[in-house]
Amino acid sequence: MPQPIMQVINASLSLGGRPILDSVNLELYPGEVVALVGPNGAGKSTLLSALCGDEPLESGQILLDGQDIRHRSAKDLAQVRAVQTQESRVSFAFNGEDVIRMGRAPWAGTEEEDRDEEVIAAAVVATESQSLTSRPVQTLSGGEKARISFGRALAQETKVLFLDEPTAAMDIRHQEQLMSTVRSRTTAGVTAVVVLHDLSLAAAYADRVVLLDAGRVVASGNAQDVLTAENLENVYRYPVSVFEHPDHGGLVIIPLRSHLSTQRFREGELI
Structure with a gap:
């Protein structure tokens, strides 16, 4: 080990x-x-x-x-260690590239600083953020901000x-x-x-x-041992179905909704 x-x-x-x-x-x-x-x-x-x-x-x-x-x-x-939090609030008018570049801050003054541009460019490509680098972060959607934040974590290396x-x-x-x-x-x-x-x-x-x-x-x-229906139902307190996908064999976990009766109508009224 x-x-x-x-x-x-x-x-x-x-x-x-x-x-x-x-x-x-x-x-x-x-x-x-x-x-x-x-x-x-x-x-x-x-x-x-x-x-x-x-x-x-x-x-x-x-x-x-x-x-x-x-x-x-x-x-x-x-x-x-690099950290991506749930929310990355940026108070100033930084653009996407500025935020990704922040990931290189720990390496300032070291030999690794020479690789900054190479690493930043790779992080932009890895997160498909080419169209986001020049945009102010405040104008990005939640998903776009997450990509930029992930790019920063990657750039930290x-x-x-x-x-x-x-x-x-x-x-x-x-x-x-x-x-x-x-x-x-x-x-x-x-x-x-x-x-x-x-x-x-x-x-x-x-x-x-x-x-x-x-x-x-x-x-x-x-995953097979931990994500069992029994474990998940005990922890989430909600019924789930756990099964292997017929094509790739990976686990699929979905909530069971069979307890919701089929909606029926009688004389135009929901019953």
């Missing part, structure tokens, strides 16, 4: 007196896509923030390359990628493109942790799925 790049050890955290993370243990390895899934309020985004070093724990540890992240400087962390619901505002094409790009980065040794609500997307691209509920890890493993 390779050595984990990150370890979460008995991590607990409360916000406003409410437990958000409860004794979470997790190991992250180079070259894998890990999807964090679970219902609203399960602790997915908080766990991601803790992994980034942005949300301090009440108890427990998070180790990066064997060292507590609390002992790593902000600049050091920025050279190791770190060995760990943390992405919080990066596909939520995207159309199908760009959802698939983003996850394919994440997959290609992990093939080159990057570790990616992605918060997703689309369970079928998680099943298609994640090497490992971590199912959270009420701040605890309910299950962790491959």
Whole structure:
């Protein structure tokens, strides 16, 4: 087994007196896509923030390359991990290229700075953002802003990628493109942790799925073992159907709507 790049050890955290993370243990390895899934309020985004070093724990540890992240400087962390948050608010009139270029900031004054233009150009192409680079970010749609934000994370060129619901505002094409790009980065040794609500997307691209509920890890493993109807119904408290797609064999997860009776009309009235 390779050595984990990150370890979460008995991590607990409360916000406003409410437990958000409860004794979470997790190991992250180079070259894998890990999807964090679970219902609203399960602790997915908080766990991601803790992994980034942005949300301090009440108890427990998070180790990066064997060292507590609390002992790593902000600049050091920025050279190791890139973060795409759910919302990327830009207050000034930056255009798309300006935002992607921000991903190179941790490398200013280093030898890597010489590669800035090459890396930025590659990030623009990878996110299909050529038509967005000269536009003010405030004029972009939610999905377009997400592509630019992802481009910034790619341009940072770190060995760990943390992405919080990066596909939520995207159309199908760009959802698939983003996850394919994440997959290609992990093939080159990057570790990616992605918060997703689309369970079928998680099943298609994640090497490992971590199912959270009420701040605890309910299950962790491959999609077939974790994303079972029983697990999902227990956690989401809603009936689902889980089946293999007849063409490609990937898991498909959809809500069961059979409890909704067929609408019928009698004498022009809905009954």
